[in-house]
Amino acid sequence: xxxxxxxxxxxxxxxxxxxxxxxxxxxxxxxxxxxxxxxxxxxxxxxxxxxxxxxxxxxxxxxxxxxxxxxxxxxxxxxxxxxxxxxxxxxxxxxxxxxxxxxxxxxxxxxxxxxxxxxxxxxxxxxxxxxxxxxxxxxxxxxxxxxxxxxxxxxxxxxxxxxxxxxxxxxxxxxxxxxxxxxxxxxxxxxxxxxxxxxxxxxxxxxxxxxxxxxxxxxxxxxxxxxxxxxxxxxxxxxxxxxxxxxxxxxxxxxxxx
Amino acid sequence: xxxxxxxxxxxxxxxxxxxxxxxxxxxxxxxxxxxxxxxxxxxxxxxxxxxxxxxxxxxxxxxxxxxxxxxxxxxxxxxxxxxxxxxxxxxxxxxxxxxxxxxxxxxxxxxxxxxxxxxxxxxxxxxxxxxxxxxxxxxxxxxxxxxxxxxxxxxxxxxxxxxxxxxxxxxxxxxxxxxxxxxxxxxxxxxxxxxxxxxxxxxxxxxxxxxxxxxxxxxxxxxxxxxxxxxxxxxxxxxxxxxxxxxxxxxxxxxxxxxxxxxxxxxxxxxxxxxxxxxxxxxxxxxxxxxxxxxxxxxxxxxxxxxxxx
Numbered sequence: 001x002x003x004x005x006x007x008x009x010x011x012x013x014x015x016x017x018x019x020x021x022x023x024x025x026x027x028x029x030x031x032x033x034x035x036x037x038x039x040x041x042x043x044x045x046x047x048x049x050x051x052x053x054x055x056x057x058x059x060x061x062x063x064x065x066x067x068x069x070x071x072x073x074x075x076x077x078x079x080x081x082x083x084x085x086x087x088x089x090x091x092x093x094x095x096x097x098x099x100x101x102x103x104x105x106x107x108x109x110x111x112x113x114x115x116x117x118x119x120x121x122x123x124x125x126x127x128x129x130x131x132x133x134x135x136x137x138x139x140x141x142x143x144x145x146x147x148x149x150x151x152x153x154x155x156x157x158x159x160x161x162x163x164x165x166x167x168x169x170x171x172x173x174x175x176x177x178x179x180x181x182x183x184x185x186x187x188x189x190x191x192x193x194x195x196x197x198x199x200x201x202x203x204x205x206x207x208x209x210x211x212x213x214x215x216x217x218x219x220x221x222x223x224x225x226x227x228x229x230x231x232x233x234x235x236x237x238x239x240x241x242x243x244x245x246x247x248x249x250x251x252x253x254x255x256x257x258x
Numbered sequence: 259x260x261x262x263x264x265x266x267x268x269x270x271x272x273x274x275x276x277x278x279x280x281x282x283x284x285x286x287x288x289x290x291x292x293x294x295x296x297x298x299x300x301x302x303x304x305x306x307x308x309x310x311x312x313x314x315x316x317x318x319x320x321x322x323x324x325x326x327x328x329x330x331x332x333x334x335x336x337x338x339x340x341x342x343x344x345x346x347x348x349x350x351x352x353x354x355x356x357x358x359x360x361x362x363x364x365x366x367x368x369x370x371x372x373x374x375x376x377x378x379x380x381x382x383x384x385x386x387x388x389x390x391x392x393x394x395x396x397x398x399x400x401x402x403x404x405x406x407x408x409x410x411x412x413x414x415x416x417x418x419x420x421x422x423x424x425x426x427x428x429x430x431x432x433x434x435x436x437x438x439x440x441x442x443x444x445x446x447x448x449x450x451x452x453x454x455x456x457x458x459x460x461x462x463x464x465x466x467x468x469x470x471x472x473x474x475x476x477x478x479x480x481x482x483x484x485x486x487x488x489x490x491x492x493x494x495x496x497x498x499x500x501x502x503x504x505x506x507x508x509x510x511x512x513x514x515x516x517x518x519x520x521x522x523x524x525x526x527x528x529x530x531x532x533x534x535x536x537x538x539x540x541x542x543x544x545x546x547x548x549x550x551x552x553x554x555x556x557x558x559x560x561x562x563x564x565x566x567x568x
Contacts, residue, residue: 003365003368004365004366004368007362007365007366008366011351011354011362014353014354015351015353018353019353081349082345082346082347082348082349083348083349083350083351084317085312085315085317085343085345085348086343086344086345086348086350086363086410086411087366088315088316088317089315089316089317089338089341089342089343089420090338090339090363090366090367090414091335091336091338091339091366091367091368092338092366093335254319256271256317256318256319257312257317257318258271258318
């Protein structure tokens, strides 16, 4: 089982690398380096705050875009091109295929995020080395981005296990936007009454709470991130990603691959 | 033990907006393929060949019925280690090289690293791709891809091979290049189940064939058996056109060239015709039994509306 899972994981990673997905890193670095001189012009003494803000936001957005655009094709492309037929004709369980694809895309995203983080630290060294700030806070924010990507990837995989790539992209993106405003949705639920309260509360807890994972503002302003939040967010993201991937597996296990 | 046993296997797909109607892709049928046999599954496009193979591979699930492969239920994951499959017009991960692709599939089949390292170069050599090196598959011709397809199907040395239209879409050279490794596997005693609509390939390779049409198995038998169905005719050639009026009643058709007569008749009337020709002192040149072609059998089975099994 481990061998099959790792084979699918590594092949998914290799596909992303050879399809030049990591080229986005070049764009990311160019974006940071090209915009950094502007920061100096408009924000004397606040370069670090702006580089951290732009850098972390870009890492998150680039990660989510890659997660959605690779994720939507993870299953459908294998069905469309019939490569899946040669895999399922081997002693590969369907759940192993889905799990392998998930881990493969996560490996791609983690490597991508690690390299972008390196780019961010280089930009900080180049343009804001005279200003002090907590690097551990920065790493916590990056860790939360990885948790966010773990959830987005699971959601994309869930939709792509039964839907077309275009609908999977639309559904995932819509859920990402809703999840970004999850805190507002929970506030609204608290204010609602009767059946609406139950309904909105249910929806608020069902949609992914990406708002809880966004600590970019706090990190940019060098505020401390509580250890409890790190633990809670880890538990939440892992549980949400596991449950969503399990749902994708349950759907895929029963699917006729026409 | 039979290699494959299909029992009352059927497949229907729900269609329409509410998915309440059913489209029957495969009507219930039984089929047995013996170990070491090369079985050709013949039928025009859309007949149900690919559906049957997808069912056996667990890619789609049957509506009813079942099958066993090497004595085990066809969904048993362990059985997948002992079978190989080449889908119709396969596409492989084109960012991989041929050795990388084979290594990937060998890992999925549970082969140990040392076995993979030893087997893959040998196999590439065997299918005529020993010199491709690390060239990515996106640069391969269609014939080369098909040979890679056969290599991935046999990388783990399976006992049974399922090939879906392995020669489809290839030029004569490509077909020869693909037919050769299949013939080698047949000679090595592997059980081969392959679907095709190219009858000459079935005639050349198969021990037995089955004809499927509109989701219905219409006939199964050895190639020779099937040729004799609708055949049973004999061609008789003799010198002595004067004898023709005495035997015309027994002939299906005849052609006269000078004094030479070429006639076709049924086997039942052969003795009577030969006796009359002897009485008329005609000089017999040849008596040749005529076989029907597989194509004639195929056409008869794919045009007749009712089931008529052998």
